Amino acid sequence: MKQVSSLIASKIVSLKLFVSAGMLMLFFVPVSLSAQTDSTQKEEPATEEDSSLIAPSIQFSGVQKNDNTIDLKAGLTAKVKGQSVNLYKMKVTFFQVVNEEEKELGFIITDRRGKALFNVKGDSLKTDAEGKLHFKAVFAGNKAMDPAEEVADFKRAKLVITPVKEDSLLTVKIKLVDLGTGTETPVPEAAVGIFVKRLYNPLKLGEGTTDENGAATVEIPNNLPGDVKGNLTLIGRLDENETYGNLEATIVQPWGIPVSDKIQAMPRALWSEHPPIWMLVTFIVLMGVVWGHYLVIVFRLFQLRKEKSVTDSSTFKPIIK
Amino acid sequence: MELNQHQQAAFDQQRPGIETFSKKTWAWTIFFLLLILLGGYALFLQISQGHKVTGMRNFVIWGLYIANFIFFIGISYAGAFFSALMHLFKIPWGKPIIRIAQMMTIISVAIGPVFILLCVGRFDRLDHLFIYPRLQSPMTWDVMAILTYFVGSVLFLYMSLIKDFAIYRDAKMNIPRWKQKIYSGLALGYKGTTNQKRHLIISQNLLAIMMIPLSIIVSSILSWIFGMTLRPGWHSTIFGPYFVAGALYSGCGILIVLMWAYRKVYKMGNYFTDKHFIYLGYIMMVMAAIYGYFTFSEYFTNWFTSEEWDNEVINKLFNPAEYGWWTLFANLVGILIPIAIVAIPKTRKPNWIALVAFFMVIAMWVKRYLIIVPTLETPLLPMQDTRAEYVRYSATWPEWALTIAGIATFLAFFTLIAKFVTVVPVSELGETDLQNNHPQETTPIKKEEIQPA
Numbered sequence: 001m002k003q004v005s006s007l008i009a010s011k012i013v014s015l016k017l018f019v020s021a022g023m024l025m026l027f028f029v030p031v032s033l034s035a036q037t038d039s040t041q042k043e044e045p046a047t048e049e050d051s052s053l054i055a056p057s058i059q060f061s062g063v064q065k066n067d068n069t070i071d072l073k074a075g076l077t078a079k080v081k082g083q084s085v086n087l088y089k090m091k092v093t094f095f096q097v098v099n100e101e102e103k104e105l106g107f108i109i110t111d112r113r114g115k116a117l118f119n120v121k122g123d124s125l126k127t128d129a130e131g132k133l134h135f136k137a138v139f140a141g142n143k144a145m146d147p148a149e150e151v152a153d154f155k156r157a158k159l160v161i162t163p164v165k166e167d168s169l170l171t172v173k174i175k176l177v178d179l180g181t182g183t184e185t186p187v188p189e190a191a192v193g194i195f196v197k198r199l200y201n202p203l204k205l206g207e208g209t210t211d212e213n214g215a216a217t218v219e220i221p222n223n224l225p226g227d228v229k230g231n232l233t234l235i236g237r238l239d240e241n242e243t244y245g246n247l248e249a250t251i252v253q254p255w256g257i258p259v260s261d262k263i264q265a266m267p268r269a270l271w272s273e274h275p276p277i278w279m280l281v282t283f284i285v286l287m288g289v290v291w292g293h294y295l296v297i298v299f300r301l302f303q304l305r306k307e308k309s310v311t312d313s314s315t316f317k318p319i320i321k
Numbered sequence: 322m323e324l325n326q327h328q329q330a331a332f333d334q335q336r337p338g339i340e341t342f343s344k345k346t347w348a349w350t351i352f353f354l355l356l357i358l359l360g361g362y363a364l365f366l367q368i369s370q371g372h373k374v375t376g377m378r379n380f381v382i383w384g385l386y387i388a389n390f391i392f393f394i395g396i397s398y399a400g401a402f403f404s405a406l407m408h409l410f411k412i413p414w415g416k417p418i419i420r421i422a423q424m425m426t427i428i429s430v431a432i433g434p435v436f437i438l439l440c441v442g443r444f445d446r447l448d449h450l451f452i453y454p455r456l457q458s459p460m461t462w463d464v465m466a467i468l469t470y471f472v473g474s475v476l477f478l479y480m481s482l483i484k485d486f487a488i489y490r491d492a493k494m495n496i497p498r499w500k501q502k503i504y505s506g507l508a509l510g511y512k513g514t515t516n517q518k519r520h521l522i523i524s525q526n527l528l529a530i531m532m533i534p535l536s537i538i539v540s541s542i543l544s545w546i547f548g549m550t551l552r553p554g555w556h557s558t559i560f561g562p563y564f565v566a567g568a569l570y571s572g573c574g575i576l577i578v579l580m581w582a583y584r585k586v587y588k589m590g591n592y593f594t595d596k597h598f599i600y601l602g603y604i605m606m607v608m609a610a611i612y613g614y615f616t617f618s619e620y621f622t623n624w625f626t627s628e629e630w631d632n633e634v635i636n637k638l639f640n641p642a643e644y645g646w647w648t649l650f651a652n653l654v655g656i657l658i659p660i661a662i663v664a665i666p667k668t669r670k671p672n673w674i675a676l677v678a679f680f681m682v683i684a685m686w687v688k689r690y691l692i693i694v695p696t697l698e699t700p701l702l703p704m705q706d707t708r709a710e711y712v713r714y715s716a717t718w719p720e721w722a723l724t725i726a727g728i729a730t731f732l733a734f735f736t737l738i739a740k741f742v743t744v745v746p747v748s749e750l751g752e753t754d755l756q757n758n759h760p761q762e763t764t765p766i767k768k769e770e771i772q773p774a
Contacts, residue, residue: 275456283456283465286538290469293531297476300520304483304509 007013016154053146054078056087060137060150066159066249068122072105072152074137076114078145079256086114090139094118097134098126103136106193122156131155154245155180157187161249170220170255174236176210176247186214190238194218197233205234323513324488326542327750331592332488335743338587340495344739350397353733360726363719364424364439367423374719381697381714385724386440388689392571394467394543395564395689398536399572400426408481408525414600417592417745421579423478425572428469439723460546466539466690470751473535477528479507483521484748487511500741521554536570540565547692553630554623554696562613570608571685574659574678579735581675583744592745598671605661605678613656616688630701644695647687653685707752 011304056078061066061069072094074088092109108116127133132155141147156179164171174192176183190210195202226232232255238247268274275283324332366374377384404422407415438444454461486508488502511517543565557563577598584593604695620638623631637643662668662677694714716724738744 148610195532209729233526263676279456283462287465287469290473290531290535293527294472294476297528300524301480301483301509304517 030188036279052179053141053145054088054140055138056148057145058092058137058139058148060132060135060152061246062135062152062154063246063248064122064157064159064244065247066152066161068158070120070122070125070133072118072120072135072137074110074114074116074150076139076148077111078300086110086112087145088112088114090114091138092116093137093138094120095138096120096125096126097136102136127156127180131178131182141294151247155243155309157203157238157244157247158184158191159236159238159247159249161234161251162255163192163234163251163255164217165255168222171217172220172234172236173215173217174208174210174242174249175213175215176238177214178244186210186212187244188212188214190214190241190244192216193237193239194220194221195235195237196224197235202235203271220255222255224256225259226254228258228262230254230258232256324747325750328747331745331750332492332743334589334591334746335587335747336492336494338739339489339741345616346736346740347398349736350733351461353736355730356729357726357733360723360729363726366719367442367723368444374717376714376716376720377440378714380700380712383440383693383697384434384714384718385690385720387693388686389724389727390433390436390440391543391564391689391692392686393429393436393731395429395540395568395685396572396575397426397429397433397470397474398565398568399570400424400576401470401477401532402570403576404477404568405529405536410412410531414596416749418576418580418597420478420481420600420742420744420746421583421747422576423474423481424738425575425579427471427478428475428588428731430474431503432730434467434719436723436727459542459549463544463546466542470535470539473528477525477532479632480521480525480528481746481749482507482742483509483511483744484513485746487513488747489742498725509694536568537565540568546548552696552701553699554634554692555630557619559615559619563612563619566608566612567617567685567688570605570684571606572613573601573605574682575686577605577678578682579676581671581678582735583739584671585745587739589745593642595671595704598674599669602669602674603665604683605674606660609656609681613652613660616652616656630699633699634695637699638691644691644697647691650676651684651688653684654680655688736751 001149040301056076059075059077061073063073065071074092076090076092077084079085086111090110091107092110094105095102096105105120106118110116125133132153135152136149136223137152138149158177158179160175160177162173162174162175165299172194174194176187176190176192178187188210191207192210193207195203196205200222204221206218208218210216215248217306220232220234224232231252234251234253236249236251238244240246266274268276270276361372375384383676403415404419406412407419407422438447450461454464486504489504490508494501539690541561541564544560548557549562550556578602580593580597583589583736585764620635624635634740639645659677659681662673698712698714
């Protein structure tokens with residue numbers, strides 16, 4: 001019996017030693033062994049992409065505006081490791097092409113979205129025999145990237161937007177005219193849309209097709225929120241037309257409901273700096289009640305010390321009965 | 322101070338524990354300290370190398386630390402709730418276990434928030450919680466609630482100890498002078514006068530009344546950190562009572578385990594009787610049923626509505642390839658087996674109840690883990706081009722080491738506190754409290770009869 005108990009005791013001692021040694025071993029385990037691995041540190045095998053230059057591409061279009069200017073819009077992107085990347089801080093040069101002769105208009109450095117917007121005055125541009133304008137956006141390339149270029153062609157035209165108010169009915173008339181021939185010729189059968197400017201992308205209000213006079217009429221709702229004065233910025237658009245490309249006309253009309261964008265000085269809400277009143281009051285009352293009781297209790301504990309002599313000679317029995 | 326026979330017997334039995342520090346106690350204390358040191362080393366690595374040594378990444382931003390936080394805070398609320406309830410309702414059989422419950426409250430509420438700091442990482446910005454509080458945030462509510470609750474718990478334990486400190490002071494025990502001085506100071510000159518009794522009883526009752534709603538409110542606030550977040554598996558109105566029930570349930574289990582340990586180690590079978598285990602077993606059984614009901618409601622409503630993201634979490638929880646086995650463990654060991662063990666008369670024994678309570682506590686910890694991690698692994702936005710190890714969470718050894726250090730601190734406290742105060746409150750014991758264990762005589766014992774060891 002003694003042998004059995006001593007055997008058990010020795011087993012227990014060995015087990016304890018084993019556990020202790022195991023715990024101590026943990027001190028020497030490098031963190032990198034147990035912490036999660038970083039898969040990005042694996043070296044990727046060299047691909048063709050790594051050995052050759054990046055091939056960027058340009059998305060290029062023009063927008064003819066009713067202030068007789070043209071916005072030339074270029075977007076510079078490239079595919080890197082299977083992902084489309086916007087190329088930032090790249091120089092994009094814009095040219096007008098007349099009779100195969102390129103005239104440099106200027107250049108723009110791309111923004112974070114890889115966009116370059118160049119505004120050119122319509123008066124300074126020359127059209128070809130068909131009344132068309134030809135533009136080219138060129139990225140010259142660099143050590144890491146190939147050059148790229150793209151062209152945009154469209155016929156000279158104009159959108160005219162006219163507000164019409166009859167009683168409470170609000171409409172706008174959008175007229176599309178061809179300027180390619182030197183005279184203003186109405187363009188029928190074109191799909192035009194009317195939009196209202198918002199913080200980000202414009203909101204589409206309606207669309208219509210131009211009649212034989214080149215005009216389309218679209219109704220405007222009378223309950224749109226405007227700015228402080230109730231102004232709405234209405235935008236007429238012709239998008240991606242085969243002949244005329246993109247056209248845009250803007251007008252400001254006081255047809256909206258005035259909405260103040262002034263931030264309230266001290267809004268009380270969950271998302272503001274100041275909590276709702278009820279929440280503040282509840283918090284103060286709850287904390288006040290609890291901590292007030294704590295103070296009373298601590299005060300009573302101090303009162304215990306004031307008792308100098310034993311006045312109660314009864315046995316020390318439990319108080320809570 | 323004069324004691325009645327029961328108080329004298331309780332004091333005599335526990336007195337050697339305070340006066341001596343055995344080799345066994347030294348061994349356990351050193352063992353716990355070593356585990357805490359291991360945690361310290363892990364903390365050093367975490368601070369010096371950053372959170373990359375943990376398994377927490379972009380998506381799963383909470384892991385073991387927050388599971389530990391909820392677990393410890395939960396058992397703390399249970400301790401306060403049970404002790405306040407037993408005090409207020411003057412439950413005679415509850416008097417020997419009130420102090421364990423109160424000690425459990427204090428140490429848990431002290432350890433729990435440390436895990437929040439470990440999770441946040443920036444200790445240097447701790448003061449920002451108070452300098453820049455945002456009252457609308459459940460995080461701020463939690464900080465204020467836990468702080469308030471901690472102060473209340475300390476006061477509650479201290480007030481119940483004042484009379485015992487007076488007994489230790491008057492007993493002239495064979496202890497170092499500094500210890501004697503501490504007892505004398507902490508006793509606040511208590512002599513048992515009528516006025517002192519009045520002040521103490523009013524304060525105790527006042528605080529006990531407050532501790533019950535406070536523990537429920539604070540537990541609910543903790544749940545709102547999850548419930549007020551628009552995440553699948555968290556955004557639920559049931560989370561408040563669910564957390565309260567979970568806290569009381571796991572706390573009841575810890576109480577049973579602690580009672581069993583003290584009964585074995587300090588031979589306190591006459592205070593922590595079979596009756597205590599059976600009564601607490603009944604409470605555990607009822608709480609298991611309530612908690613099981615909440616768990617079923619939570620899973621069933623999420624599963625039935627089949628909302629896309631909720632469904633994904635439910636699938637993760639019940640898929641054996643993911644968390645299925647853990648869910649089974651949490652619900653089987655955490656809910657069904659405790660009910661069965663207490664319900665069957667043959668297994669309604671202290672050892673069985675303590676064993677099932679021990680495993681139930683582990684299962685409840687797993688349950689906390691299952692509340693946190695699967696949800697965070699299911700973000701509302703689709704994951705694209707994300708590394709696999711960022712999506713799936715697996716705890717690293719520094720996290721486990723700090724978790725073990727937290728448990729070691731909890732156990733070290735209970736080992737050391739028994740060397741400083743009597744685990745069974747001496748002054749609270751009356752003639753009728755231990756009917757089954759003590760003779761009925763109530764002959765008062767004079768002060769002179771309190772013998773030094």
